Amino acid sequence: AVVSTQSGHYGRDLDLSYNQLQNIDGIRKFVGLRELVLDNNNLSDHEFRLPLLPFLNPLSLNKNRISNLDSLLAKLVKWTPVLEFLSLIGNKACPNELTNGDEDEYQTYRYVVINKLPYLRFLDSRTVSPEERMAAHRKGKLITIVQGLKSEDLLQCAEGEEDPDVIAVAGTTPLKQEQNMDLKSGYGKRKYRYQGRNSEGNKFISDNDL
Numbered sequence: 001a002v003v004s005t006q007s008g009h010y011g012r013d014l015d016l017s018y019n020q021l022q023n024i025d026g027i028r029k030f031v032g033l034r035e036l037v038l039d040n041n042n043l044s045d046h047e048f049r050l051p052l053l054p055f056l057n058p059l060s061l062n063k064n065r066i067s068n069l070d071s072l073l074a075k076l077v078k079w080t081p082v083l084e085f086l087s088l089i090g091n092k093a094c095p096n097e098l099t100n101g102d103e104d105e106y107q108t109y110r111y112v113v114i115n116k117l118p119y120l121r122f123l124d125s126r127t128v129s130p131e132e133r134m135a136a137h138r139k140g141k142l143i144t145i146v147q148g149l150k151s152e153d154l155l156q157c158a159e160g161e162e163d164p165d166v167i168a169v170a171g172t173t174p175l176k177q178e179q180n181m182d183l184k185s186g187y188g189k190r191k192y193r194y195q196g197r198n199s200e201g202n203k204f205i206s207d208n209d210l
Contacts, residue, residue, distance in 0.1 A: 016041070023047040039063055045071050050079040059083060063090035069109065073116040084121045086113070094124065108143060115140025 013035040014027065021041040027033070028051045035058045043064040059080060066072055072093060076083060088094035095105040114120055114128055114136035121128055 023049065025049065027051070034058075036060070048072070048075070050075070052078075053080050054082065056080045056083060058085040060087045061091065062087050065091070067092035069093040069112060073113065077116060082119050083117055084119050086117065086120060086122070087124050089124050096124070108139075111136040111140045112143055 012032060014030060014033055015037040016024065016027075017037055017039040019041055021038070021043060024038065024043070027036075031051055031053065033053050033056050036053070036056060037058075037060045039060055039062040041064050043061065043066065045066055045068045048061075048064075048066060059076075066088065072088075076086070089096060093109075095102070095109055110123055110128075110132065113123055114133055
């Protein structure tokens with residue numbers, strides 16, 4: 001707390017990994033942060049709060065307890081307006097093989113995240129391609145609309161919808177319990193290999209990738 005109060009505004013890079021943190025309220029003075037690593041803590045949807053970090057570029061939240069993707073993205077849009085690098089590996093909100101996700105779920109998740117964060121260049125362990133961004137702008141909006149429907153409306157939409165990426169989000173609603181359908185929790189599947197290095201997931205990219 002003393003460091004935060006006296007010199008937090010000078011901080012540029014901050015790594016708080018492996019500290020079992022349940023909140024990070026102490027960084028509110030670090031308004032000039034460029035990089036923030038919070039891997040392997042106990043940050044949950046409710047307790048994860050950031051100050052406005054207008055310069056923050058890499059943010060790593062691997063292996064925490066974040067499960068609500070929509071809530072997280074709403075916070076990041078508000079608090080980290082120029083975010084280009086984000087990693088959520090090992091959270092329930094990120095459906096990869098570490099959280100029993102599959103390829104379709106993961107890809108749909110990527111569309112949602114990329115659509116919400118317009119400057120994102122790197123998500124989890126791979127770059128965002130121009131083609132993926134174009135698909136995210138188109139499909140991410142459809143996914144958001146479907147998630148807002150009631151379960152009975154979603155069932156009708158899924159039965160008549162030809163786009164598999166729209167149907168894939170059905171499991172994010174109460175439809176799974178009401179219809180007793182074997183659906184996964186709705187954000188995308190992908191060909192993904194976990195290649196952690198340093199910051200529990202990727203430490204983002206090498207200089208050659210920039």
